[in-house]
Amino acid sequence: MNLRSLMKRIYQKSIQVSRILLIISGSIIILNMNLFAQWQMRSPYIITENTAPRHKCGFPFMLEAYFSANRDLYEHLQLFKMTSTQFDSVIFSPSGKFKIYYKVEGIHAIPDYDRDLNGTPDYLEFVGQSFDRAWEIEIDSLGFNPPRDSSGYFREVYPVYCRLLRDYGLTTLIYDIPSLPGHNFVTYTEININYNFVTYPGVTDPIVRDSMAIAITAAHEFNHAIHSGYRIWVENNNALDLWFIESSATYMEEVVCPDVNDYVQYLDYYFQRTNQPFDQSSGGLEDYGKVVLEIMLGERYFPQIVRYTWEEILEYRALPALENVLQSLQTSFAAEFSLLSAWLYFTNERSVSGRYFPDGDLFPSPRFKAAAAVQERKTVLINDSLPGNSFQWYFSSLEAETAIQLYLKALKGSVASDLNVTLIPPPGIEFIQFHASISTPIEIASGQTGIPFGVVNMDMNGGEFYPFEMISNPMKLASAPDIRVYPQPFLLSNSQEYLHFDQLPENANLSIFNSQGDHVITLTGNPGDQRVIWDLKSSRGKRIGSGVYMYYVNSPALQYQGKFVVIY
Numbered sequence: 209m210n211l212r213s214l215m216k217r218i219y220q221k222s223i224q225v226s227r228i229l230l231i232i233s234g235s236i237i238i239l240n241m242n243l244f245a246q247w248q249m250r251s252p253y254i255i256t257e258n259t260a261p262r263h264k265c266g267f268p269f270m271l272e273a274y275f276s277a278n279r280d281l282y283e284h285l286q287l288f289k290m291t292s293t294q295f296d297s298v299i300f301s302p303s304g305k306f307k308i309y310y311k312v313e314g315i316h317a318i319p320d321y322d323r324d325l326n327g328t329p330d331y332l333e334f335v336g337q338s339f340d341r342a343w344e345i346e347i348d349s350l351g352f353n354p355p356r357d358s359s360g361y362f363r364e365v366y367p368v369y370c371r372l373l374r375d376y377g378l379t380t381l382i383y384d385i386p387s388l389p390g391h392n393f394v395t396y397t398e399i400n401i402n403y404n405f406v407t408y409p410g411v412t413d414p415i416v417r418d419s420m421a422i423a424i425t426a427a428h429e430f431n432h433a434i435h436s437g438y439r440i441w442v443e444n445n446n447a448l449d450l451w452f453i454e455s456s457a458t459y460m461e462e463v464v465c466p467d468v469n470d471y472v473q474y475l476d477y478y479f480q481r482t483n484q485p486f487d488q489s490s491g492g493l494e495d496y497g498k499v500v501l502e503i504m505l506g507e508r509y510f511p512q513i514v515r516y517t518w519e520e521i522l523e524y525r526a527l528p529a530l531e532n533v534l535q536s537l538q539t540s541f542a543a544e545f546s547l548l549s550a551w552l553y554f555t556n557e558r559s560v561s562g563r564y565f566p567d568g569d570l571f572p573s574p575r576f577k578a579a580a581a582v583q584e585r586k587t588v589l590i591n592d593s594l595p596g597n598s599f600q601w602y603f604s605s606l607e608a609e610t611a612i613q614l615y616l617k618a619l620k621g622s623v624a625s626d627l628n629v630t631l632i633p634p635p636g637i638e639f640i641q642f643h644a645s646i647s648t649p650i651e652i653a654s655g656q657t658g659i660p661f662g663v664v665n666m667d668m669n670g671g672e673f674y675p676f677e678m679i680s681n682p683m684k685l686a687s688a689p690d691i692r693v694y695p696q697p698f699l700l701s702n703s704q705e706y707l708h709f710d711q712l713p714e715n716a717n718l719s720i721f722n723s724q725g726d727h728v729i730t731l732t733g734n735p736g737d738q739r740v741i742w743d744l745k746s747s748r749g750k751r752i753g754s755g756v757y758m759y760y761v762n763s764p765a766l767q768y769q770g771k772f773v774v775i776y
Contacts, residue, residue: 301336338426450489452526485670542666596667716763
């Protein structure tokens with residue numbers, strides 16, 4: 209068993225052993241950080257009637273207030289700060305790791321329901337058990353550091369204040385820790401006493417609803433308390449990387465409380481903006497929706513990948529930090545982000561049981577843009593552009609009955625290797641991906657009405673726009689060409705080093721895909737030469753493994769597809 213599988217098995221076992229019956233959910237405050245005029249509507253302390261999903265917490269708002277040059281904003285928040293002396297009662301969580309302050313009278317009085325008749329309000333039991341579970345999973349299982357005290361040491365007991373808030377919860381910065389490099393903070397967490405604004409499908413009991421909302425709030429807010437002990441990057445009085453701060457905390461809801469799926473209500477805010485840079489924090493609800501990246505990485509690797517990234521954030525900003533972690537796993541942000549575009553296609557009614565996102569049937573669908581119809585002649589389907597780390601899905605109706613080839617053309621200023629195409633061939637449960645400047649044949653299936661395809665700009669520089677065109681061409685496949693592929697099968701045990709493609713048409717390029725439809729490499733022979741010799745290394749320089757591979761020949765005179773076998 210490799211390290212990756214071992215870590216995933218250990219994590220899954222720890223979840224099975226420690227799982228409690230609380231179900232969990234939440235919602236956070238991310239404000240428009242540049243518009244002080246909106247602070248009243250966005251303040252975590254202002255109660256408003258609103259049927260739209262609420263922000264989960266006020267942590268980004270606190271960061272803005274702390275670093276902003278606008279003293280009015282900062283002083284406004286100081287008016288609402290609370291201390292332990294303002295509460296008349298206190299209780300410890302079952303583990304003793306959380307000291308919970310609360311009131312029994314006044315506007316901040318906790319709910320007094322006590323269904324088990326043990327003398328302790330159920331609300332307090334929910335809070336204590338939920339924060340204990342957050343500590344158990346996030347620190348004991350995933351390996352995060354505990355929150356820090358004023359000297360930079362790990363805290364053994366963390367304070368939680370129960371009070372009336374506009375949203376689910378709030379982690380408040382008290383002061384920077386001078387003994388640690390960068391910006392690191394002592395914090396406390398506030399948790400709401402009233403979750404009447406929360407609804408969950410099929411849940412009609414308000415006390416069950418409270419247990420769910422409290423549990424995900426604990427998972428989310430405690431992760432913010434943990435974040436504050438690593439490093440918050442700041443530039444020009446603005447906290448950076450809010451997208452990762454919020455999406456990683458939202459991911460903890462799913463890890464700690466996998467049955468609640470509160471995050472689903474925020475996905476559409478991101479799904480409608482996939483054509484914007486992923487690492488751009490707009491101060492909107494879509495930052496929670498970006499949790500889909502962490503969910504996918506957790507499925508493909510292990511949940512600790514988020515903790516590894518926060519450890520890298522001590523030295524690097526979020527996106528380079530994540531890239532360092534992915535490189536250690538022999539992958540990259542570009543490769544994983546391109547896969548994310550494909551995974552998001554298989555959501556809602558297109559979800560595939562046992563594949564891609566476990567809860568994909570609950571997801572919305574990403575936004576599609578209409579493209580020109582595929583015709584029996586050369587057609588420009590789209591002429592568009594995308595910024596770095598973004599993608600867009602398109603749909604072309606079919607007015608052609610013969611096989612076609614698709615070609616993504618990188619226009620002036622674009623880097624073809626950073627533009628990727630995702631295609632969904634029939635029957636629509638798999639995908640293939642290839643770079644721009646590579647022609648790919650597509651068979652037309654009986655009854656097929658259109659072709660969905662996505663374009664991804666994998667450049668990590670979100671400010672760089674790449675223009676492109678998608679072009680379709682009719683293609684007639686040769687039925688019996690004289691192309692020879694040898695040796696077949698390719699046997700490494702016979703000390704064979706090269707695979708030969710002979711009797712190719714002139715000016716041909718040769719695109720090779722594995723059995724999963726992943727693009728391996730595109731080969732081009734010398735001008736006038738009808739032979740290509742290949743060392744079986746992918747475009748990344750790695751030797752391919754055993755399996756059946758498809759090759760596509762594209763030339764002015766001939767288009768053809770065939771197979772070959774590699775055995776190690």
